Amino acid sequence: MARQVLFVQGAGEGVHDCWDSKLVASLESELGEGYVVHYPRMPGEDDPSYPAWKAALAREFGSLEDGAILVGHSIGGTILIHALAELAPKSRFGGLFVIAAPFVGEGGWPSDDIENCKDLSGRLPSGVLVYLYHGADDAEVPTAHVHLYAKAIPHALVRTLEQRDHQLNNDLREVARDILSMGRG
Template sequence: MASLERELGENYAVLYPQMPGENDPSYAAWRAALIREFDLLEDGAILVGHSIGGTILLHVLAEQPPKLKLGGLFIIAAPFIGEGGWPSDDIDDLKDFSERLPPGIPVNLYHGADDDVVPTAHVHLYAKAIPHAVVRTVEHRDHQFNNDMRDVARDIRSVD
């Protein structure tokens, strides 16, 4: 997230809440933490999630959308849970993301073409589940996007 903060510059406040048990994510624990964090945000907040954090963020937003009006959702290198993606014992397979996400929220999905952790096919599964999403597969980027978030920052700045 340091790269994103650097690329966005001082006009943006980047909050990076620590999730409980980050080395062994629990959907229930992260869900509760995210819902508490949503209550601290203001209308227009832009949410960014990476990897399993992005997966959990999408599922929480689909199950219990926050009361505030979100400015955008940016998901990077997230594994898809369900048919064609990865199995999970504690995250349900949602096929109707498009109907369940907060209405009107712009969704941007990113995946590095050189990601050796989560196959690129996962972003295409999300694209089917969220047809209005903008999908970007970025060449020469790994799972961590080579710590280069300029593409994501550019798109976040375009939301304003």
């Protein structure tokens, strides 16, 4: 049976079809047949609302089996982290992989909908491995954001990738390698 991967898109007009679909294609190619990537269209992608995306993620979490992998890009990664911390889903996830996510809180970006990221580590489900990726040449979200996440989630593994942009040049081989290294557990 294939292992489930939930990929949460970033925000912006056309992101689902024109941008993050390339990330999904790269991930599917790198992971191979033993994985199935679910890529739902998030509501209002051009003007994301945390409550609406959190509700959509709650539904998605309910459809996932134990051991499923969660991947989020950009604001989708930010919302994924916070929704996971707040919702305490019943499924036991195999890992959380966050790409180029803006940090909300001191030193990061403000938000009216999302609480400060300070106490994330203690609010995430125990035992979930967390990987944080950021392109060193990201012109959308400063690289400093991944280091703010690293402080908020000290057990996270951080990978800053040289000569990679906000989309990691549409190449998720490092993300796939980390997912594959976890095995089927």
